[in-house]
Amino acid sequence: MATTSPERTAKVILEPIDLHDAAQFQELLQQRILCGWHDKPQFIESWRNEVDAGTRAIFWVIPQKLTHFDDHERWGGHIAMLNQTSPPDDELARPDKSILNISSLFIKPTYRGGGIGRAAVEELEAWARTEPYGSPSCRFITIHTLNRRYIEDDGEEWRGIWKKMGEEPPKKGTGNEDWYLRMGYMKWKEEPKYLEKLNDGSEVLLLASFLRKGL
Structure with a gap:
């Protein structure tokens, strides 16, 4: 229904x-x-x-x-x-x-x-x-999402990680973190969370941003 x-x-x-x-x-x-x-x-x-x-x-x-x-x-x-x-x-x-x-x-x-x-x-x-x-x-709604630096920062450990995973980096300005911030969420912490495999067979934990909104 x-x-x-x-x-x-x-x-x-x-x-x-x-x-x-x-x-x-x-x-x-x-x-x-x-x-x-x-x-x-x-x-x-x-x-x-x-x-x-x-x-x-x-x-x-x-x-x-x-x-x-x-x-x-x-x-x-x-x-x-x-x-x-x-x-x-x-x-x-x-x-x-x-x-x-x-x-x-x-x-x-x-x-x-x-x-x-x-x-x-x-x-x-x-x-x-x-x-x-x-x-x-x-009292609160929370979300976690990929840290914005993987979309916005040209550093090798940030946007450069996509090439190491064999993928094209997302277009700048399309990150979920900024999207949620515009919706009134506030970030309270960052932690490694998302396990991904690199082209060389090794693994990496990508950084997540944790956001919440008070009700």
Whole structure:
């Protein structure tokens, strides 16, 4: 069933994903392959277990203009909200939902640039203090994302890392960290988090930025 936040007309509708449904499982997997992160079946299976355990809620992002389309055509992306991370980190999310973590945001390339991603985040923010996905006790929304220096800094350990991974660096000005800062989030720490393999077979932990917004 599609949902929107209370007393609010949104640019998107969020619809809970049923990962026990084979078609939805496969569509989410294909979207993750496009994303390039958490793009193997075992990741989707672990998310399914978390949904069943009540620690993760994950939604299709449906642009309003696509609501009348068939399922796979209207699923324009996905987004999740967690009350427990893996491994657990009570700075990012708590089972009592006093802190919730927005995760796994992806919008298909066709629908980018029109404010759909921002609308999806705002829609989840609006639910953060409302059951069943949030709680009246929620005080903070958190996110973590790739540190902006990998996009903006020309140093070898920053933008240079993409060549070492065999990839083209993203265009400057397209980093998620700056995008979230413009949405009112504030950074409170940086830590190595994202494990990636380099061309020479070695591994590196890329730096993550941790941001939050008070409610």
